[in-house]
Amino acid sequence: MQDVIIVGGSFAGLTAAMQLGRARRKVTVFDTGLNRNRYADHAHNIFGHDGTPPGELLAAARQQVQAYPTVQLVPAKAQLVSGGPDDFRVTTTDGETVSGRRLILSYGIVDDFPAIPGFAQCWGKTVIHCPFCHGYEVAGTRWGLVYSSPMSLHGAVLYANWTDDITLFLDGHAIIDEERHKLEKRGVRLVDGKLRTISHDAGRIASVTMDDGTEIALEALYAHPRNRPSADLHEQLELDMGDTPTGTMIKAGDMQATSRPGIYVAGDLATGMHSVTFASNTGSLAAMGALQSMLV
Known part of the structure; x- marks a missing residue:
């Protein structure tokens, strides 16, 4: 049994994983490796790392997170989710199932490009x-x-x-x-x-x-193409959703809590304002929210 399962290992998910790893909590992170900003040559407005390619930032983050022995990074897509607090179950497309006490959703969004050549x-x-x-x-x-x-x-x-x-x-x-x-x-x-x-x-x-x-x-x-969540776990969990100017997001309350106990949301899934810094901030808050909920 893991303490926290994180679905999505980009900037929000890895920030949450690092924070929980430093708290010596057992964490599994599922990630497809398809970060939304992989199209950009450089990422900006990141203190100390302005102009660094997104892939380099993520590679360094993965290496740092893997240094914490209680954190496991799994390159797989989460397909099914069920259960509740202290017994969430996430199953990947490969058929692997992992159980955890808390759940953080940070699988981000995808942009639907218009059919305009170029x-x-x-x-x-x-x-x-x-x-x-x-x-x-x-x-x-x-x-x-x-x-x-x-x-x-x-x-x-x-x-x-x-x-x-x-x-x-x-x-x-x-x-x-x-x-x-x-x-x-x-x-x-x-x-x-x-x-x-x-x-x-x-x-x-x-x-x-x-x-x-x-x-x-x-x-x-x-341009601001329409976007949508990159997975449907929020639908399986019947979480409350909200609208953004270009799509939908999962509604988040204090410490990134969703409408269901034990589930937290971070990154582009949680806000209409999309950037690396916003994603990292919500990842940190979600980690703290999940951790505090397990102290009760």
Whole structure:
């Protein structure tokens, strides 16, 4: 019997595992190795590690976590989950079942890319989702933003911190005249048509082509595709869910507790604000929440 089973071994899951390992608790971490930010060349806003490739960060973290003898990292996908506090059971696609007293879900989310040629090839390089994560490297160049929700209107204003050359592609959506006038007054160009293709060189965007054939040169394109949890264990457990601007998340309370006793959530599954630092923070909180619950 493990003290804690962690499903998902990226930044949130490994942070939780390290904290629990240092508390000498028995932990099993299941992970597929498909961290969401594997498309990015570098990770930013990480104190002491700014600009380090995500894969290097995770490799170092795994090595450090494995130094704790009570923590076991298992490269497998969790498929089934059942049970309750002090007797959770997780079964992998390989048929292995592990029991644990507490459960931390940190298997993250996946992005559903639109069917636009060039989008997937540029994702994480010059088709990006967060100016705080990747804006500095393309500051002062020509930026585009694909409208996905009313939040996009705020994005077009926020991006003025990095560039004064911003084009908002409405991509078939309509906005009220008042909002249109506000953006135009700020110098934001609005394009009403839908994106057809993205031209690039090894992921470095050069331009986008609209459905009417118009070509617009760009160095960066911001987009927020719909996303979803990368597994369905939350459905099996019937956990309470909430909406984010681009998908769904598991609702979390104090110390990352979910709607069911003994289950905690961390990382992109637990918030609409996605970054390595947020993931690590929630992983630490979830570990402390699980640990404290076992002291009662």
